[in-house]
Amino acid sequence: MYAGFVALLATRDLTKRYGAHVTALDGLNLELEPGIIGLVGANGAGKSTLIKILLGLLPPTSGSATVLDLDVDRQGPELRQFVGYMPEHDCLPGDVSATEFVAHMAQVNGLPRSAARERTAETLRHVGLFEERYREIRGYSTGMKQRVKLAQALVHDPRVMFLDEPTNGLDPAGRDEMLDLVRRTGTEFGIAIVMASHLLGEIERVCEHLVVIDGGRLLRSAPIGDFTGQTQVLAVEVEGDAAVFSRRLEALGLRVKAEGRLILVGIQDGGVFDQIRDTAVDLGVGLVRLEQRRQNLEDLFRPAVEEGADAAAV
Amino acid sequence: MQPQSDATGSIYDLGYRRYDGVRLGRQHAVIALYLYTLRGAFGLGRRTSSKIIPVIITVIAFIPALVQLGIAAVASGVVEIFAPENYFGYVQVTVALFCAAVAPEIVGRDQRARTLSLYFSRALRRSDYAFAKLTAFTTALLLLTLAPQAVLFVGNTLATKDTGAFLRDNWSEVPRIVSSGLLIAALMASVSLAIACQTPRRSYATVAVIALFLVTTPLAAIFVRETGSWGHYAILLSPFDLLNGTTLAVFDIVPDPDTSLEIADLPAWLYPVVTAGYTIVGAGLVLRRYARIAA
Numbered sequence: 001m002y003a004g005f006v007a008l009l010a011t012r013d014l015t016k017r018y019g020a021h022v023t024a025l026d027g028l029n030l031e032l033e034p035g036i037i038g039l040v041g042a043n044g045a046g047k048s049t050l051i052k053i054l055l056g057l058l059p060p061t062s063g064s065a066t067v068l069d070l071d072v073d074r075q076g077p078e079l080r081q082f083v084g085y086m087p088e089h090d091c092l093p094g095d096v097s098a099t100e101f102v103a104h105m106a107q108v109n110g111l112p113r114s115a116a117r118e119r120t121a122e123t124l125r126h127v128g129l130f131e132e133r134y135r136e137i138r139g140y141s142t143g144m145k146q147r148v149k150l151a152q153a154l155v156h157d158p159r160v161m162f163l164d165e166p167t168n169g170l171d172p173a174g175r176d177e178m179l180d181l182v183r184r185t186g187t188e189f190g191i192a193i194v195m196a197s198h199l200l201g202e203i204e205r206v207c208e209h210l211v212v213i214d215g216g217r218l219l220r221s222a223p224i225g226d227f228t229g230q231t232q233v234l235a236v237e238v239e240g241d242a243a244v245f246s247r248r249l250e251a252l253g254l255r256v257k258a259e260g261r262l263i264l265v266g267i268q269d270g271g272v273f274d275q276i277r278d279t280a281v282d283l284g285v286g287l288v289r290l291e292q293r294r295q296n297l298e299d300l301f302r303p304a305v306e307e308g309a310d311a312a313a314v
Numbered sequence: 315m316q317p318q319s320d321a322t323g324s325i326y327d328l329g330y331r332r333y334d335g336v337r338l339g340r341q342h343a344v345i346a347l348y349l350y351t352l353r354g355a356f357g358l359g360r361r362t363s364s365k366i367i368p369v370i371i372t373v374i375a376f377i378p379a380l381v382q383l384g385i386a387a388v389a390s391g392v393v394e395i396f397a398p399e400n401y402f403g404y405v406q407v408t409v410a411l412f413c414a415a416v417a418p419e420i421v422g423r424d425q426r427a428r429t430l431s432l433y434f435s436r437a438l439r440r441s442d443y444a445f446a447k448l449t450a451f452t453t454a455l456l457l458l459t460l461a462p463q464a465v466l467f468v469g470n471t472l473a474t475k476d477t478g479a480f481l482r483d484n485w486s487e488v489p490r491i492v493s494s495g496l497l498i499a500a501l502m503a504s505v506s507l508a509i510a511c512q513t514p515r516r517s518y519a520t521v522a523v524i525a526l527f528l529v530t531t532p533l534a535a536i537f538v539r540e541t542g543s544w545g546h547y548a549i550l551l552s553p554f555d556l557l558n559g560t561t562l563a564v565f566d567i568v569p570d571p572d573t574s575l576e577i578a579d580l581p582a583w584l585y586p587v588v589t590a591g592y593t594i595v596g597a598g599l600v601l602r603r604y605a606r607i608a609a
Contacts (some may be wrong), residue, residue, distance in 0.1 A: 076439065
C-alpha cells in the first residue's frame with residue numbers, strides 16, 4: 001500500500017529551542033512506519049513544532065529529520081512534492097474561489113496546469129464541496145473552509161499528510177464528517193497521515209498508531225491497541241446487595257473496591273472468575289455484568305501517582 | 315469509475331483517485347507562483363472590484379502615448395511632446411500609485427491570510443517565493459513603463475509615410491527604450507516590495523510606498539538648491555530624480571535647465587549605477603524578510 005518507502009519519518013536528537021529558556025523539542029528520537037498516526041500531547045508539548053520542522057517551515061536547533069527517506073532540510077522542495085499540510089490556523093485568502101486557489105496550490109506542488117485543474121475538481125468533490133467551489137472563499141462557513149484546507153493538502157496526491165487539529169472550530173456534525181473523511185483518505189487511498197490533536201476521542205476514532213510527546217520528549221510510540229489494552233481489573237455489576245457481595249469476595253482474599261454501582265475486582269489468577277460466579281450463586285444475586293476493564297486513552301494523561309494509587313487500591 | 319448507488323439514488327463516484335502523472339518540481343512551482351502573482355497584480359481571477367484600480371492606473375499610463383499618436387496623426391509628426399526619453403517624467407506619479415496600490419497585495423495578502431505556511435510547505439524554498447514575487451511585480455510594472463513606449467514607437471512607425479526610413483533613423487532608440495524601461499520597473503518593483511513586505515497591514519504599506527516616492531522628490535529638490543556640493547548627492551535619495559537621471563543617461567541627453575538634475579550636476583553614469591544598487595538592496599531586503607518571517 002505504501003510501496004517504495006521504508007520509513008515514513010525519522011528524527012534523530014531533534015531539538016528546537018526558542019531563545020535561551022524555551023525548549024519545544026528536547027532531543028526527540030522517533031521512527032514511524034506509514035499508517036494513520038495520532039500525535040498527542042498537551043498544549044505546548046511540541047506537536048506543532050515537530051510538524052513544522054518536518055515540513056521545513058522551521059529549522060531545528062540541532063539534530064536531523066527525514067520524511068519518506070528524504071532530508072527535510074537539504075531535500076525540502078523535492079520531498080514536499082509528496083507532502084500535504086493542513087495547518088491549525090486559517091490559511092486561505094478570501095478573494096478567490098476554492099477552485100482557483102486549490103488549482104494554484106497543486107501547481108506550486110509541481111503538478112502541470114491541466115492535471116492541477118482536473119484534480120482540483122475531483123478533490124473538492126471528495127471533500128464535499130460542490131457548486132459553492134466557484135464562489136469566493138470569504139463567504140464560506142468554517143466547515144467549508146476546513147474542507148478547502150483539507151483539499152489543498154490532498155490535491156497533489158501526497159504520500160503523507162500532516163494535519164494539525166483538523167476539526168478545529170467545527171460543530172459536532174462537522175467534526176464527525178471531517179474525521180470520517182480523514183479516516184477514509186488514510187485507509188481507502190493509502191495516504192499516510194500524521195494527525196495532531198489534543199482530543200483523544202478523535203485520535204481513538206481515526207488513528208492506528210499513537211505517538212505521545214510531552215515536554216518535547218517522546219513519552220510513548222505504539223499501536224493504539226497497546227494504549228487501550230485490557231487491564232488486570234474486573235468490573236462486576238450485581239443485582240442484589242452489592243455490599244454483602246463485596247464483603248464475601250474480600251473474605252475470599254480478593255482485592256475489591258466499589259466504584260458507583262460497580263465492584264472492581266483485581267485479577268490475581270484465573271480462578272477469580274469462578275470465585276465470583278460461585279459467590280453470586282451462593283448469595284442468590286444476579287450477575288448483570290462481568291467484564292475485564294479496558295484502558296482509556298485519558299489514562300495517559302492522568303498523573304502517574306494517581307494511576308499507581310488506583311492499581312494498588314484495587 | 316463504478317456507478318455507486320446510495321440513498322440519494324444512483325450517482326457516479328467521480329471522487330478521489332491516485333495521481334500517477336508527472337511532478338515537475340521546484341522550477342514549475344516558481345513559474346506557477348510567478349504567473350499567479352502577475353495575474354493577481356491586475357486582479358485577474360479575482361472579483362471585479364480588485365481589477366478596477368490596477369486597470370485604471372495602467373490605462374492612465376498609456377494616455378501620453380495615445381495623445382502623442384493623436385497629435386502625430388493630426389499634425390503629421392511635427393510636434394513631439396511625449397518622447398521616449400521624457401515619457402517616464404509624465405507617468406512617474408502614475409507608476410508610483412500603481413506600486414502603492416498593488417505592492418501590498420503582492421506581498422501583504424499571503425501574510426494577512428497566513429498562506430505563507432502553505433507555500434513554504436510546498437515544492438519551493440523561501441528564496442524562490444521572494445524571487446517569484448519580485449520578478450512578477452517587475453513584469454507587471456513593465457506594462458506601465460515599457461508597453462506604452464512600445465505603443466508609441468509602433469504608432470510613430472506606422473504614422474510616417476516612409477516606414478523604412480523612420481526605422482533606420484530610430485532603430486537605435488529601441489535598446490535605450492527597453493533598458494530604461496527595465497531599470498525603472500526593476501527599481502520600483504524591488505523598492506516598493508522591500509517596503510510593503512515588512513507588514514501584513516495594507517494601509518501602512520500603501521502609505522509607506524507612496525511616501526517614499528512622493529515625499530523624497532521635493533526634499534531632494536530643497537537639498538540640491540539650498541546646500542553646497544555635497545547636498546547635491548541628496549538627489550540620489552529621490553527615486554523619481556534618480557530614474558529620470560537614469561533615463562537621460564541611457565539616452566545620452568543633458569537635463570533641462572533649472573531642473574534638480576541640472577543643478578545637482580552629478581556625472582550621468584552615476585544614476586544607472588545607483589539605480590542598479592538600490593534594486594539589488596531592495597531585492598536583498600525582500601529575500602531577508604522571507605528568510606526570517608514565521609510561517
